[in-house]
Amino acid sequence: MRQPFGTPGGRGAGPAGFQPIDKQKRSTLWRLTKYVLKDYKFSIGTVLVCIVITSVATLSSTLFTRTLIDDYIVPLTQVANPEYTSLAQALFKLGLILLLGIITSFTYNWLMIRVSQGTLLRLRKRLFEHMERLPLSYFDTHPHGELMSVYTNDVDSLRQMISTALAQVFNSIITISVTFASMIVLSVPLTMVSILMAIIMMVCTTWLGKRSRRFFRTQQETLARANGFIEEMMTGQKVVKVFCHEEKAIENFEQINEQLRSSAYNANRIANIVMPVNGNLGNLGYVLIAVVGAALALGEFSILNTQLSVTIGTVVAFLTLNKNFTQPISQISQQINSVLNASVGAERVFNLMDAEPEVDEGKMSLNNLPNVQYDLDFQHVNFGYTTEKQILFDINIDTDPGQKIAFVGGTGAGKTTIINLINRFYDADDGVLLYNGIPIRDIRKADLRRSMGIVLQETHLFTGTVLDNIRYGRLDATDEECREAARLVGADDFIRRLPQGYMTQLQGDGSNLSQGERQLLAITRTAVANPNLLILDEATSSIDTRTERLVQRGMDTLMQGRTTFVIAHRLSTIRNADQIIVMEHGRIIEHGTHAQLMANKGKYYQLAKS
Secondary structure, three states: OOOOOOOOOOOOOOOOOOOOOOHHHHHHHHHHHHHHHHHHHHHHHHHHHHHHHHHHHHHHHHHHHHHHHHHHHHHHOOOOOOOOHHHHHHHHHHHHHHHHHHHHHHHHHHHHHHHHHHHHHHHHHHHHHHHOOOOHHHHHOOOHHHHHHHHHHHHHHHHHHHHHHHHHHHHHHHHHHHHHHHHHHHOHHHHHHHHHHHHHHHHHHHHHHHHHHHHHHHHHHHHHHHHHHHHHHHHOHHHHHHOOOHHHHHHHHHHHHHHHHHHHHHHHHHHOOHHHHHHHHHHHHHHHHHHHHHHHHOOOEEEOOEEEOOOHHHHHHHHHHHHHHHHHHHHHHHHHHHHHHHHHHHHHHHHHHHOOOOOOOOOEOOOOOOOOOOOEEEEEEEEOOEOOEOOEEEEEEOOOOOOEEEEEEOOOOOHHHHHHHHOOOOOOOEEEEEEOOEEHHHEOHHHHHHOEEEEOOOOOOOOEEHHHHHHOOOOOOOHHHHHHHHHHHOOHHHHHOOOOHHHOEEOOOOOOOOHHHHHHHHHHHHHHHOOOEEEEEOOOOOOOHHHHHHHHHHHHHHHOOOEEEEEOOOHHHHOOOOEEEEEEOOEEEEEEOHHHHHHHOOHHHHHHHO
8 A cells, every 4th residue: 555655845935934843843853963963063063163153253243333332432532632543453353353253154154065965965875775675566656756856856955954044043043142142231121122022023923924834835745746747747758649648738737837836826925925024023123222222321211210321332232233133033933944844855855764675584595506497386375465455366376497387368367466476576465485495485585586587568778888788687797798698589680780789878768779679678688697587577569570589589598497487468479388377357267288278268268369
């Protein structure tokens, strides 16, 4: 059954406002933090120190405003011959502090880029390594476009968070802390006014965030659907064009694209209000600080007969501190949303990393020697891809080493499912498969599959030369061994006619070859592996009759001394099989040689005549 894959998502801005961080998000973010810290503890520590120095340097320039007015400008305006030496010295010291702040700011931004790219390098590596260990059933139940979205959209959202958002959150928190401490030292009444305005800003942004959050969730889900649809259309272009469905495909994409536009519009329409609202509230706070500060400077306020007064320099400095206090609050609201939005991507990344790898309980090794004859028997095998629908029912097959066993039957009879069980792409629910008398579950999967050669109906060629694709069957095969395999199955002739022969570059899954030529290369790839047991799943289905005769001679040579399982519709392919097994709806209804089954005039007889 399909496994939960996490919340569909992709790249996109986070909703405005402070979102409550639920337990799952906290766990995901903490796991991501530990992942970042694993290799970059020193770098992160250096970043924090640099942020503190940068914040203190910025605060020093703000507080210097008070000193500049109260200790220099006002006194200097009251003397006939002002002396500017001390002022120049103070300005020089301030310049050195600001220069240090610039250096540390550059340093921590550079370090965060290095940390983010290094982390993502390691993350993508682990993702791919884990993906290669997942069972085939995982890829059968998860759309490829959705998996690609993890490597692109979700990983990129983590890059933005690690390189930018986290640093800004740290910076904002430290700035707020040191600024708040300075504000209290300068004036408690003015600090209370700033806190009041900050609370109003937080309430407004949180309210707006709640309204936009659901639209951002819809945006991420629609983006995932769009990615999946595009990937599906790219891989199915031949089918689209054959049936002239270009306009229908465009129409379907326009619907998905409009849904994406609508959800993104609704989400950003609200989110984009946050900055103007915060800006105007900040301006209002600025005015209130100026009014209250002026009143305090003029001595208009007193508490318990205690006069509350501040200097003009304090008021001017406090106005700047107020902006330094409210602006990071607004930034934190935005960056926390970016962090939480990235947490959705992190969940999807970790869901893929946490997917159960292919289990291999086998302990037994095979001596994979060439020309060793293996047999494979089925004993009371039952299987279903899901618990709701059983595919195979009480399959019993007894083979001898070196035999050719052919499976015939209509679509959905269970022929390909049997092949999947032989390779242990899936394991039988009941019963046992015996490989040379050994239960197949007891054999290590790598050894088992290495001893088998399989040619699938759907060929897949990789980007590279023809020689590279042949050598994929056995990576240590020499060039001559690859060419010998091609001669064996009859592929050498067409390969030599290619523009660069064996060094011809293949692109787009071998799109510059005919379907039959691609199938021949797939057969050659299996031949060079020199397997002990052969599995041919419609191996000659895409080859014309003339080419089939050529290939069949090579296949007959390849099958000598090897147990071979064949699925084929062409009678010529299976006529000489030692056993022909006729299947229908997951059951074996007939078995025997061609002559025996024709004499019985049962299902096989009908298929042969048709």
